Structures are given as structure tokens and as C-alpha cells.
Amino acid sequence: MNTESFGDLIAADDVLLFVNAAITSTGQREFRSDAATQQLSLDFLHAYLLGNYRDLYAGVLALDINDHNAVLVIRGLLESAADATPGQRRREGRLIAGRLALLPPQRVYGLFRSLRRAAVNNRRTRALIRDWLAARPDLAFDAVKYRSGLKQTLRHAHLTPGHPELGTFLFAPLSRARYDTPILESWRRAHYEQAAVYDLPYTVAEGFAARHGIPRSVFLERIAPRLTRQETLRLQETAQRHGPAADRAVRADLSRMPLTRLAGYVLSLPAAERSDRRAELTDALHRAAVRVAGAHRGTWGRVTAVLDDSFSSYGSGAKRRRPLAVALACHHLLAALAAQYTGLWTSGRTDALLAHPVGPTPLGERILDALDTGPERLLIVSDGWDNAPPGLAGEVLRIWRTRLDPDRRTSVVHLNPVYDAADFDVRRLAPSVPTAGIRDAEDLPALVEIAQFAEGRTGLAELRAYLDARAARLPHPRVPAARAEGAPQ
Amino acid sequence: MSPHPPAADPAAPRPGLLDGLDVRPSQVWGAVRLVPLVRPEPVTDLRLHPRVYGGPGLVDLGGGHAYASYIPHGLVAEWTPDGTPAAAYGTQLAEDRTRRHPDTGRTGGRARPDQPVAAMQLHFHRRTARREAKHRVRFLPLHLALEGYLALHFGGPVIAWEEWSQQALRQGLSPRAEAAYLGTDVPGLADALSVFEIHPGQCGVLVYLADTLAAAFVVPHPEDYRTLHPTLVQDLYGDLVHHYATLMPPVPDFTARIADGPSVRSLAGLRAAVREQAAQWAEFHGTTLAAGLLDQPRTWQRVRRMDRFTLSRLLPPFRPREANHIGEAITDEHGRTVYLKTFRLPEAQVRRGHLLDRLAAHDWHLAATAAGLGTTAAQFALRLESAGFGHLLRQDVLDHYRSSHRS
Numbered sequence: 001m002n003t004e005s006f007g008d009l010i011a012a013d014d015v016l017l018f019v020n021a022a023i024t025s026t027g028q029r030e031f032r033s034d035a036a037t038q039q040l041s042l043d044f045l046h047a048y049l050l051g052n053y054r055d056l057y058a059g060v061l062a063l064d065i066n067d068h069n070a071v072l073v074i075r076g077l078l079e080s081a082a083d084a085t086p087g088q089r090r091r092e093g094r095l096i097a098g099r100l101a102l103l104p105p106q107r108v109y110g111l112f113r114s115l116r117r118a119a120v121n122n123r124r125t126r127a128l129i130r131d132w133l134a135a136r137p138d139l140a141f142d143a144v145k146y147r148s149g150l151k152q153t154l155r156h157a158h159l160t161p162g163h164p165e166l167g168t169f170l171f172a173p174l175s176r177a178r179y180d181t182p183i184l185e186s187w188r189r190a191h192y193e194q195a196a197v198y199d200l201p202y203t204v205a206e207g208f209a210a211r212h213g214i215p216r217s218v219f220l221e222r223i224a225p226r227l228t229r230q231e232t233l234r235l236q237e238t239a240q241r242h243g244p245a246a247d248r249a250v251r252a253d254l255s256r257m258p259l260t261r262l263a264g265y266v267l268s269l270p271a272a273e274r275s276d277r278r279a280e281l282t283d284a285l286h287r288a289a290v291r292v293a294g295a296h297r298g299t300w301g302r303v304t305a306v307l308d309d310s311f312s313s314y315g316s317g318a319k320r321r322r323p324l325a326v327a328l329a330c331h332h333l334l335a336a337l338a339a340q341y342t343g344l345w346t347s348g349r350t351d352a353l354l355a356h357p358v359g360p361t362p363l364g365e366r367i368l369d370a371l372d373t374g375p376e377r378l379l380i381v382s383d384g385w386d387n388a389p390p391g392l393a394g395e396v397l398r399i400w401r402t403r404l405d406p407d408r409r410t411s412v413v414h415l416n417p418v419y420d421a422a423d424f425d426v427r428r429l430a431p432s433v434p435t436a437g438i439r440d441a442e443d444l445p446a447l448v449e450i451a452q453f454a455e456g457r458t459g460l461a462e463l464r465a466y467l468d469a470r471a472a473r474l475p476h477p478r479v480p481a482a483r484a485e486g487a488p489q
Numbered sequence: 490m491s492p493h494p495p496a497a498d499p500a501a502p503r504p505g506l507l508d509g510l511d512v513r514p515s516q517v518w519g520a521v522r523l524v525p526l527v528r529p530e531p532v533t534d535l536r537l538h539p540r541v542y543g544g545p546g547l548v549d550l551g552g553g554h555a556y557a558s559y560i561p562h563g564l565v566a567e568w569t570p571d572g573t574p575a576a577a578y579g580t581q582l583a584e585d586r587t588r589r590h591p592d593t594g595r596t597g598g599r600a601r602p603d604q605p606v607a608a609m610q611l612h613f614h615r616r617t618a619r620r621e622a623k624h625r626v627r628f629l630p631l632h633l634a635l636e637g638y639l640a641l642h643f644g645g646p647v648i649a650w651e652e653w654s655q656q657a658l659r660q661g662l663s664p665r666a667e668a669a670y671l672g673t674d675v676p677g678l679a680d681a682l683s684v685f686e687i688h689p690g691q692c693g694v695l696v697y698l699a700d701t702l703a704a705a706f707v708v709p710h711p712e713d714y715r716t717l718h719p720t721l722v723q724d725l726y727g728d729l730v731h732h733y734a735t736l737m738p739p740v741p742d743f744t745a746r747i748a749d750g751p752s753v754r755s756l757a758g759l760r761a762a763v764r765e766q767a768a769q770w771a772e773f774h775g776t777t778l779a780a781g782l783l784d785q786p787r788t789w790q791r792v793r794r795m796d797r798f799t800l801s802r803l804l805p806p807f808r809p810r811e812a813n814h815i816g817e818a819i820t821d822e823h824g825r826t827v828y829l830k831t832f833r834l835p836e837a838q839v840r841r842g843h844l845l846d847r848l849a850a851h852d853w854h855l856a857a858t859a860a861g862l863g864t865t866a867a868q869f870a871l872r873l874e875s876a877g878f879g880h881l882l883r884q885d886v887l888d889h890y891r892s893s894h895r896s
Contacts, residue, residue, distance in 0.1 A: 031684060032684050310686050311686040311687065312684070312686060347689075358687075358689075359686060359687065359688060359689050360513070360514075360516075360525075360686040360687075360688050361686065364745065364763060365763065368756065368759065368760055368763065371756055372756055387514065387516050387686065388513065388514050388686075388688070389514035389743075389744075389745045389766060389767065389770060390514060390515075390516075390517075390742040390743070390744050390745065391742065391744030391745045391746075392744075392745040392763060392766065394744075395744075395745050395746060395747045396747075396759065396763070399747055399749070399753055399759055400759075402749070403749065403753060403754070404753075404754075404755070404756065404759070
């Protein structure tokens with residue numbers, strides 16, 4: 001570390017700051033800042049990183065940054081392809097292709113659309129689009145579900161779809177009397193025949209159902225098999241309102257839901273329903289947590305968590321109860337990871353299932369309570385607005401580190417689900433405590449790893465090594481990586 | 490606080506304005522500092538509900554006096570004579586309640602729409618505080634206090650000294666106008682209130698702008714506070730407060746600091762230091778931040794008795810260049826505050842109140858008042874004019890003073 005220059009330390013610091021921002025911020029409204037502020041702040045960070053640390057900026061794609069920021073990074077890299085050296089382009093090409101394979105298709109089509117709007121059409125972009133489309137499992141399905149997205153993408157990249165009927169379907173759909181591909185044929189028939197509507201993806205079928213005037217309850221009941229996992233989760237309450245038949249058909253299998261989504265769903269239910277379905281919901285959360293913990297289950301020793309359920313954990317209308325959902329998910333995940341676990345909510349409540357965003361944030365007191373339990377690991381999940389009294393958490397942690405536990409027997413990590421737009425970072429509690437942004441509780445083990453960098457004890461070289469290791473773990477698209485580079489050498 | 494303690498000794502000193510309320514750490518947003526006040530035990534036999542009016546209104550004060558003002562909402566105080574908890578329909582919005590109690594829908598003898606309407610509509614209110622039913626009083630928050638200020642020596646000169654104009658002698662100070670800013674126009678206030686995290690058991694808040702006290706607000710019950718918290722942006726704030734909010738940079742947080750002393754050797758020691766912090770803040774707040782309101786000598790004017798409660802208005806001593814808060818309060822039989830709302834007077838309004846007070850103290854004799862203030866009659870007359878009371882003096886007298894001052 002002594003060999004590192006001052007500039008390297010700043011670089012490591014900047015990158016960690018960007019990683020925190022890219023994990024937490026989605027450019028949506030937060031409790032304390034509006035969408036425009038978040039976007040402005042985030043755009044600045046992207047421009048700053050791209051201009052100063054292009055390699056590291058691309059390397060961040062391998063981390064658990066959220067989809068919104070992954071798209072922004074990819075776009076930034078493709079827009080400024082001319083500034084990159086051939087070596088950089090090769091590496092970036094691999095990273096972009098690897099990340100595109102992870103992104104949900106609607107995000108990718110959105111990205112292609114924004115590239116078209118920004119008039120980015122270099123050879124590398126076209127090659128990436130071509131390879132991504134070639135790797136799609138069912139292009140005919142995409143043509144129905146993401147119709148305009150695929151159409152614009154093909155047009156922008158000057159590609160001929162490999163599928164014989166797709167060209168006609170996208171550009172002159174009603175010119176054919178019938179299609180041989182079943183889903184395309186269903187789409188054609190759905191214009192005239194109600195039964196064919198139920199062979200289409202839910203989002204497309206919804207439009208046809210409206211056109212045919214199909215009652216919502218009937219529609220929900222019959223479309224149920226075509227719903228994706230998240231659509232099912234989203235439609236639970238709607239189906240309940242539309243009678244028992246629809247409710248039975250659209251019944252989410254909660255035990256298979258991802259942890260944070262599930263926590264968000266649980267928190268969306270009224271308290272009375274949560275206590276009625278206590279066994280079912282707790283069990284589902286527990287299973288999801290155990291699934292995430294995997295082989296690490298029970299290996300973390302004595303863990304105590306301080307979880308923020310103050311009023312600000314409501315988030316905003318755009319990210320409803322997100323911080324609280326993350327805290328609830330962490331609560332269950334840590335219970336699975338730890339051998340012995342204590343979860344302390346800032347409001348002092350003990351029933352995690354009935355968590356509700358209310359009251360101030362007395363983090364300092366709660367951290368004291370947590371340290372009383374003598375944990376090996378202390379995790380704090382909070383937006384960092386310690387206000388009862390302000391700054392007490394920082395003081396308690398400082399005294400703990402300097403006077404009461406100088407040998408670091410207890411490791412303390414603060415995970416923050418909220419991006420503070422004014423500070424270009426997540427809010428920290430104390431300089432001695434590493435802070436990492438968190439979006440999904442599923443990433444918690446990896447984030448605790450990153451947080452160690454934030455303590456300032458590791459330098460740029462280690463950070464680079466870590467990024468490379470993570471890049472190696474990215475999925476390799478089915479097409480050979482050499483083709484994905486695309487750009488002329 | 491038990492519902493019906495024995496009656497207080499009348500000779501006992503009046504308790505402080507915020508006695509029985511605990512101060513909690515402040516929350517800062519920009520130039521706004523909000524200090525929550527928590528009641529260890531809520532008052533259950535007096536409850537307040539908001540009633541939405543949402544627009545300009547005309548208030549008939551009786552005796553041929555009336556005034557027009559922006560009146561966003563009214564408050565309904567409801568109590569039980571025997572100290573049992575008041576009806577729980579307490580903290581619903583007015584629309585629901587009016588449906589259940591159609592008799593309350595006729596406050597001014599005229600139809601009152603149940604919902605705030607988009608169109609500009611004039612509401613007619615009879616008196617600022619008015620009994621609606623046996624155990625229910627409707628009053629317009631802050632207006633009680635403002636009325637007290639506006640009606641200060643409203644009758645005009647008590648002795649017809651020759652300097653006073655015919656208008657002053659016949660109509661007194663009428664018409665009297667004062668202006669204030671709406672809370673939504675005070676920069677940052679609405680944001681500060683919306684990101685504020687309400688404490689459990691919170692029954693009040695002190696609003697500071699640029700660390701000067703702008704308003705104090707106390708209600709009997711935490712549920713009332715929860716309902717009435719957003720109405721703070723609909724209240725009136727003086728132009729001083731508005732200027733402070735516009736021009737001041739963000740105020741710093743009073744962050745907790747624990748000294749690295751030898752006492753902090755264990756977690757228990759740390760805990761004790763933390764408790765000490767909380768006590769320090771409460772003391773600092775009481776003796777420094779809120780001192781302007783708490784130490785201000787004030788006059789209480791009783792407006793209405795409501796069994797064990799009293800609705801009164803507070804008038805400051807009108808000392809120029811000091812913080813002067815007018816306000817209204819409901820107190821219980823021990824004089825403890827159950828409801829409180831204050832308004833910080835801007836400097837110009839303090840000056841007007843001060844001049845009127847001085848004049849009244851000298852039976853409206855111009856020269857005597859001027860002597861009391863240590864100036865000449867001419868200078869005092871010009872001060873009156875610049876304070877907006879020029880029309881009270883006879884034109885030729887005023888012209889004479891003006892020319893004598895110029896020469």
C-alpha cells in the first residue's frame with residue numbers, strides 16, 4: 001500500500017463511491033430527494049467515471065450494480081467507443097456482452113432504443129446487437145412481446161432476422177393469411193378470436209382483452225398459466241378483488257419468489273392479513289433466505305443486525321417501502337447465515353413480519369443494544385439519517401472502535417439502501433465503519449466483501465484484482481467472445 | 490396526567506409554557522429545524538379535529554366588526570366534562586364527520602360545502618371561537634391570536650386630543666390590515682415537514698427557521714398531532730420568517746458528541762454518556778433556542794371556558810428588536826398547556842404594537858407619549874406615520890410636524 005500513489009487512493013475511492021451509487025440509485029424519487037435530483041447526480045457520476053477511469057468504469061459492469069445503471073454504463077461505453085484503445089475495446093466488448101446476457105430483455109430493448117435515439121451505430125454496437133439477438137431463445141416470442149423494441153433494433157442495426165416469417169410479421173403483419181409459427185399465428189388470430197388471446201404473453205393479451213371486452217375476472221382466470229413469476233406476484237390483490245375463481249388461478253407460489261421481492265410483497269399487505277397468514281409468509285421468507293444463503297448457511301457465527309424501520313424507510317411513491325423491504329429481507333437472510341442471530345429494529349418492535357415505517361431513527365441507542373449482545377459481526381441496514389439524536393451512531397461506533405474494541409473482535413458493516421444525491425454517495429455513519437450500498441438483500445454476502453474496500457485499508461491494485469475476478473464470473477454468451485468485439489482493429 | 494386531578498392552588502405560579510412536554514432531538518432540513526415535543530401521557534379528554542375550509546373567509550366578530558382573511562382550516566375542540574376519553578372519531582377529516590353529524594354543517598347559518606373546492610369560495614365564520622354543541626368549540630387556529638393583535642387598542646384615542654383626525658376619533662383604527670406569508674410560500678418548510686419523522690407520543694413541534702423560533706404548536710393527543718402535522722404548511726408566518734428561510738444557508742445539526750473521557754471504559758459507561766447527551770440537549774434547547782418564547786413575559790386573555798380547560802390568547806409585551814410571539818392556548822385547570830399555537834411577529838408589526846401600547850399607556854397624549862419614549866412630538870408623529878398610522882393624525886398637524894422636522 002505504501003507503493004501506491006495518492007492518485008491511486010483517490011481512484012479507488014472514486015470507484016467505490018460510484019459502485020455504491022450504481023447499486024442503490026435508480027434515478028427514481030427517494031424519501032429525501034426527487035427523481036430529477038437523483039438523475040442529475042447520477043449522470044454526473046457516470047460522466048466523471050467515464051472520463052477519468054474508463055477501465056474501472058467498464059469493470060464495474062461485473063459487480064451487482066442495478067439494471068438501470070448497467071444500461072447507463074453500457075450506453076456510455078458504446079457512445080464513446082472512439083476514445084478507447086483496441087485493447088480496451090476488446091475487454092469492454094466481453095464485459096458488455098456478459099452483462100447484456102444478464103439484463104432482462106425489456107431493459108436491453110430499451111437500451112437499443114436509446115442508442116438509436118442517440119444515433120450510436122458503430123460496428124461494435126451492431127455486432128453486440130447481432131450477437132445478443134442470436135442468443136435470444138425465441139425471437140418469435142420477442143417479436144410478439146417486445147414488438148416495437150425488436151422492430152426498431154432490427155432497423156437500427158440493419159439486420160435481417162434469421163427467422164423466415166419474422167420480417168413480414170414485424171414490418172407488414174397483416175399481409176399474410178396465416179403464419180406457421182404458433183405464437184405469430186395466435187397473435188394474428190387474437191384479432192378476431194377470443195380463445196387465441198390466452199396463448200399470448202400477458203402484456204400483449206391485456207390489449208386484446210380490452211379490445212374484445214373480455215371481463216377482467218374471466219381474463220385473469222384464463223391468462224394465469226401465461227403469467228411470469230413477477231406478474232403473478234403483482235396481480236395477487238387484483239385477482240382477489242375479482243372473485244374466487246380468478247384468485248385461485250392467479251395464486252403465486254411464494255416459496256419460489258426471490259427474497260427481496262417477496263419481502264416487498266409481504267410489506268404491501270395490510271397488517272391484519274400479515275398476521276392471518278403469518279405461518280405461510282414467514283415460511284416463504286425463510287425458504288427464500290435459505291436458498292440465497294446456500295452453502296454459507298450457519299457459517300457467520302454470532303450476528304446482530306440493526307434494522308431501520310423509521311418513517312424514512314417508506315422510500316417514496318416510486319420505490320414504495322423499498323428500504324424497509326431490504327431490511328426485512330436482510331433480517332431473514334442473516335438469520336439463515338448466522339449460527340446465532342439477533343435482529344433489532346430501530347422502532348424497538350420485535351415482530352419483523354409486522355414491520356411498518358414509522359417513527360424517528362435512534363440508531364445510536366440501537367447500536368448500543370446490539371453491541372450488548374456481544375456479536376462477532378454487527379450489520380446495520382439503514383439509510384444513515386441518524387436523527388435521534390443526530391450523529392450519535394457515529395460517536396458510539398467511534399468510541400467502540402477506539403476505546404472498547406481496538407482489536408476489532410467485532411466486525412461492523414453498514415449497508416445503505418438509499419443513494420444520497422447531494423453527497424454523490426450513500427450516507428455514512430462513521431469513518432471507521434465501512435459502508436456499502438445495497439439494492440437486493442441477495443447481494444449481501446458480496447457487498448460485505450466490497451465494504452472491506454471502503455474501509456480505506458485496501459488499495460487500487462486489490463480493487464482491480466477484485467473487479468477482474470468478478471468479471472471472470474460473468475456469464476459467457478453462447479456466441480464466441482471474439483465476435484462480440486466487433487470494432488475494427 | 491390523570492383526567493381529573495384536584496383543583497390547583499390559585500396562588501401557585503403558572504407552570505411554564507412547555508411544562509409536561511419532553512424535548513426530543515431536532516431534525517434539520519435546509520434552514521428549517523423542527524424540534525419534536527413528546528407528552529409522556531396524552532390528554533384524552535380534549536381532542537382536536539381539523540375542518541378544511543381551503544380559501545379566503547370572512548369572520549364576523551360580533552358588534553358590527555368583521556375581518557377578511559385567508560382561512561385554510563378550522564379546528565374543532567371536543568372535550569368530555571367528566572374526564573373520560575373524548576369520542577374516538579377525533580382524528581378523522583372533517584368530511585366524514587360532517588356526514589355523521591349533519592348539525593355541525595351550518596356554522597355560519599349558511600350552507601358550508603363539505604369538501605374543499607377548487608373554485609375560490611368565501612366562507613363566512615361567526616366569531617373566531619364559537620360553541621357548536623355543548624362540548625364542542627370550533628375555532629380558527631392562529632386567528633384567535635391574530636384577532637387579539639389586530640384589535641389591539643382598536644377603539645382609537647380615548648381622549649379627543651386635538652391632534653387626532655376625525656376618522657381616528659370616530660372609527661378608531663378601522664380598517665386595520667396586516668399581511669403574512671402562507672407556509673407553502675416559505676421556502677423549504679413543506680419539504681422539511683414532509684421528511685420529518687414523527688416521534689412516538691409526539692404532541693407538538695417547535696418550528697425554527699435559521700434557528701429563530703417561527704412557531705410553536707402543541708396538541709393534546711399524538712393522534713391529533715399526526716392529523717394536524719401537515720396543516721403547519723397552511724399556517725401563517727411573518728415576513729421575517731420568510732426572509733430568513735429564503736436567505737439563510739442550511740443550519741448545522743447539533744450532533745451528539747461524547748468525550749473520550751476515562752468514564753467511558755465499558756458499554757455501561759458509554760450508555761450513561763449517551764443519556765447525558767440527551768439531557769444536555771434538552772437543557773440547551775430550553776435555555777437557549779426556545780428562550781425567546783419561554784422567557785417572554787406575556788399577557789393571558791381568557792376567551793372561553795370549556796369545563797376544566799380554558800381557551801386563551803397570549804399577547805407579548807411588544808418590545809421592539811426582540812422576539813415577540815403572539816399565540817393562543819388551551820390550558821387545563823393547573824395551567825398546563827394542552828394546546829398551543831404561536832406566531833412570531835415581524836419587526837414592523839412589533840413596532841406598530843409597541844407604538845399603540847405606548848399611546849394607550851399615556852391616554853393617547855402625543856407629547857406625553859413622545860416624552861415617555863424620549864423623543865419630540867414631531868419625531869414621534871413621523872414615526873407613527875412611517876408605521877402606517879398617518880391617517881390617525883390630522884392632516885394639518887402632520888404637515889406642521891413634517892415641515893418643522895425638515896427645517
